[in-house]
Amino acid sequence: MTPQIVLASASPRRSELLQQIGIRHVIKAVDIDETPWPHESPLAYVERVATEKSAVCRALLEHDLPVLAADTSVVCDGRIMGKPDNLQHASEMLMQLSGRSHQVYSAVSLRGDHHWQAVSVSEVRFRTLTQAEILAYWQTGEPQDKAGAYAIQGLASIFIESITGSFSGVMGLPLFETAQLLAKQGIKVIA
């Protein structure tokens, strides 16, 4: 089957989500510096990083298939949370998320005939977590490669009281916005 797009991502979640809507893709992950700039807002940050991922990927390609990239950040009290470096870092993040709401920003960038982008912002509410739960959760291996040290699609679902916004966006690729961008490039998910 011929691919419709290139997915510029090493995230297995993003590939699964694209498969969920039947978009045929090949994966070409790129490595960029994801350090936020001083005083950069979460919105500006996720847009910049997603845009850079698609640009770097596009520059490496020898063909001109459209390139899709995304970036997802957990934001609490205006602070951007990336992936945890270790147990200590994950515990700090999860204690901060415990018993309250935070936001998840997911930016999508599509480079085809033009460059299009979209951002989804969701609100996620966690119940109160205990230190023992956080340690046990870390030991499952799930938090390691996830922004904010949790996965809504995994065991962390038992910590989440409510979500307003996009489940797929929290998971890493907002499918509503992605389908809208793909349509601009003439790629239809459904007739």
Ligand SMILES: Cc1cn([C@H]2C[C@H](O)[C@@H](COP(=O)(O)OP(=O)(O)OP(=O)(O)O)O2)c(=O)[nH]c1=O
């Ligand atoms: C909040 C949350 C994040 N995540 C994941 C999605 C992303 O893989 C990751 C956020 O990191 P990203 O830097 O957005 O993506 P990535 O480094 O995994 O992949 P790439 O840069 O190559 O595209 O966190 C979940 O799987 N579930 C969740 O509930």
